[in-house]
Amino acid sequence: MSREIKLMLNGNQIFVAIEDNWTLLYLLREKLGLTGVKEGCGQGECGACTVIVDGLAVNSCIYFAVEVDGKDVLTIEGLAAADGTLHPLQKSFVENGGIQCGFCTPGMILSAKALLDENPQATEADIKQALAGNLCRCTGYVQIVESVEAVVDKSSEDINVVVRETGESG
């Protein structure tokens, strides 16, 4: 069955006609041309297709397209600022060796973003737990975890600054 759904995609509201049996991955890659969303397994076991739906990281390969009706979807294409400035996580992955073949990178960065949005002061254990569903065969994860940690440090400093400015404690 065809139907029209409405969603916020990378900050823009769009209306798109879909079939009920489409996955979100299929909609994004094949119909909307967002090839930064990668398909690594099609079974929810590798995380390459990770996107963020209403703030939560999900595997788009096992998510019905119809279920994003009325929701907010972020793909890697929408992560950098409109003027092209990289998101701090993108910049950190670039600068800290978090990227080799790059196939897992979009999903990896989005999983990390979902984590840091929820928990800006994530520990190394939190990071590993959040990225456990994003497989990488190149890096051994060491520089990936470092790439995320580098951003954590910065954002926790920011939080400290905010706390000081507003005079809150604890």
Add this chain to the structure above:
Amino acid sequence: MQTVLYVTDDQERKGNKEIMEEFTVIGKRISKVDAVDKATGRALYIQDFKLPGMLYGKILYSKYPHARIIRVNTEKAKALPGVITVLTGEDIPPVRLGVYKDNPPLKAGKVRSYRDEVAAVAATDLETAREAINLIEVTYEAVPAIFDPEEALKPEAPLVHENHKTNLLKMPWNLHYGDVEAAKIEAAFNVEERFSTTWVTHCCMGTSGAIADFDHADNLTVYTNTQIPSLAQKDFQETLKVLGFKDKRVRVIKPCIGGGFGSKLDTYAYEHVAILLAWRSRRPVKIVFEREEEFCATSPRQPTVTYISMGCDKEGKLLYRDMSMVLDNGAYTSWGATTPSVMMMPITSLYRVPNVRYNAKCVYTNNTYSQAMRGYGNPQATFAIESAMDMLAEAAGIDRVEFRRINSNQPGDVTPQGLKITTCGLPECIEAVSRDLEFGRPREKGVGVGLASLIHVGGGARIYKSDGCGTIIKMDDYGKVDVFTGASDMGQGADTIIAQIVAEELGVKVEDVHVFHQDTDICPWDVGAHASRTTFVAGNSALGAARKIRHRLLNMASETTGIDEDKLTLKNRAFFADGKQVLPIGKLLRGSHFKPRGEMMMADNFYDPPNENMGRDFSGNMSATYSFGTHGVRVKVDEATGKVEILDYIAAHDVGRAINPMLLDGQVHGGVLMGVGYALTEQVILENGRNMNPDFRDYKILTAMDAIHSKAVVIETVDEQGPFGAKGIGEPGCVPTAPAIANAIYDAIGVRIKDLPITPEKVLAAIKKKNGAVSCGIDAFTQKEQPCE
């Protein structure tokens, strides 16, 4: 993670001249040149390419491990709307693939493994192609199959290839240097053992795929994931010839590759099937593997059974090493069958050992066929060697670290195989591991340490007549540099390393250099990204081309400025004399273009390293230099469950020079975790030839939560032959991991596991056996005894 730079004694003696040299780009932690594209989702992989009018191809695989094909009925598939072409083995001319040319892209008459390609479909969309494949009816007649390579050698074993008369491949891997028998008598201590390794697979995150496209004049373009663009071009050219196309062009375009690790060292049936479907349909055809196909229909690292004996004298000096192996080749022959050529290197040359014998048999079976994978046989050989080294040290009553010190390779050695060891940081690697891992630390229950070393080709490897790589460099009006290299980047950072080398030599910034490596129409020839050769060979090739440019630039600048060439320096995008900028490069180049009888700034260079093909007795200096390394690991073994936990891991590598320490660390950490998977969790489970775990749920590559804190220690020996002193490092990281872990487990709990992977089951069964148990109980369901082995 930490990188520690050590300078070898040798360097200190030379006064550290090279090390002290001021580099602006070399030795710096520079971001990969393609990283921003990859971080923003802009990088294009084979999955992301779409051509106008493109069809989607799917392949039908065999339902039997060994069977005659009686009939293939494609009528229903052909009748399905949207299906354009259906091909079977009967519909195609005799194209043959692989090292032995024993593998047709679509099989006719007989299938020899579950992954055998029986038919293929091209349709207007993927769904239809999938549906059509299921409509093809194949009638098989099963014939006896053979899955165990040792069994396959027996005279009564069924033949995988009848015409071949035997299951033993006619590749006589035999060498004997010195006199092993005499040395056995002479030796004060001997060990003898059997080791085995299993099927493991590359697990590239981007699956395999290709698009084939003919133009109106029958010239062929293939977009494909390959580590060997020039050799793939040759393979595809041969297929064209069989199709009756002569004098046609073949262009290979390489998208971004989602991981290589050796999996893309050959061309495969799916690439040729895409060509055949495109040829028949006259439209571009794309085949991209699904994950299950990637597991079942790509070629894993081959399993080995190894018998090793080794002996030393009273002082602990190795006297001999005697090894024989049986390798499961699978049903067809790719580069997996040639890995003994590389295994020979550690067997003859890891540590000083005067008498060596080695024999390897590659055997056809009805399993999937094997291929090279990171290390090219070295991990299998080193597992046996380094496990046996610990056993021999124990037999001789010598400390394991000391035993390795006694036998370490040294600069200037020529090994029995004729390998010329020039720079050699192995002694420093052993010291670094022994110091950082604190081997002497007091013992805790269930905790143990282990180490293992490696030798690998670090200066190319002469497998073909040529080990060469071409580079073309041109500069534009603004001092920007285009480098056209034969090298292949597959994520390891070849393009970045080449950009750094060229930028350093030409005094420009890395961002001024654009490296093209994706297209055989544009890029020069190269034998491929294998043998950890790219930094060394392609790096030297690029360096040579850059030197030509540099020379001409200086020459022209001297003419323009009237300053002597040797008073000019080239840095920061300009020429300097007496510390002052005298002329920007861009200005000089514009001047050279905009003048009568102008000239353009372009140079080419073909670099073929000074290494040798192996002779009839397999001796010869196969690489221009060798990489060394030692890994040390501390493990904790849970004696109730048999689970092994890695507490500390040190990987010390002699890399010649770290051109980019950040990328170097990445190669080491990635190699180490792949090695840990090889040691502990990874196995392609084949049951009578059928892949039982073709997904990431049951094929256990390690996750971020399993990641270990590995520490990379870099030993710089600055090799005279290497570009800025560098040697290859792509493969070494995963070579000594498994034996280091096995040795640590032995140290921890006194049981030696000789078969990979070292699963908790094997460890627990070994503990039980050591404690006197013979049986691990009767299984309630199968009523079978579970022996403690």
Add this chain to the structure above:
Amino acid sequence: MKKFKYLIPKTLDEAVSLHQSHGGSAMYVAGGTDVIVKITSGKLAPDYLISLKHIDGQSQLELNTETGVFCIGGLVTHRTLEMSSVIRLQYPIIHDAVQRIGSTQIRNVATIGGNLVNAVPSADGAIPLIALDARLNIYGSTGERSVDLIHFFQGPGQTVLDRGEIVTKIIVPKQSKRTGAAYQKFGRRAAMELPLIGVGVLIILEEGSNRCAKARIALGVAAPTPIRTLSAERYLVGREITEDTLNEAGKLAAEESRVRDSVRGLAWYRREMVAVLVQRMGMKCLQRIKESEGR
């Protein structure tokens, strides 16, 4: 992927009547993480998928502070369970299990109801709930009924659900004082694993002693369905909980398990792990009781 219609009812009754009107060609779907994979691979071929995701009142956690009854909506995601402070503090055995199910991405979408209804032998969401004596509320065309979770499973992929019935709630009864419970999934990797074996233990101690008042030992992957090992439980009741008694209970549980060989692990090893983990989880129960009393 095969074509189907995706129906989005807003109430339970609407869902049930849609299921009735479409007969055998319809099936319910919640998070869909398993259903999509099964449809893609051709293992399932429904004409209608009836989504339960948009039915109100099915995705809450409610702890009734008066009765002590804890109620988990069938559509609660694993992620919600993982992040719930009530679960972390009062039902840590549930937290033990859910934080290791799939990946964050899966847990964000997959529901506990879906996990139970799937009834795969390796689904480890059920084991802690069985140890907690949970019951399920089931809704269908004939109204609501309730069933003990331990009696819910009938075989691999088979449950007592009648056609068109929906699991609406998981009811966890009030926990006695001095209750400790713990679960461990035993796998080969630290994440992304289906369990080789899953062991959940619950122990209630008598007031003022270490004597066991009640014990639950629930196992996953030890049989075609989740099981309780009654002889091991009976053995513990009335005995002091020590390493030794737990060791003995572990042995009894191992004997009672009906493990088998598979690609994921060998029977003898699974049996050994039952014994080891029953003991370890038992000790963890003691530790948790101690910690809760120290608070």
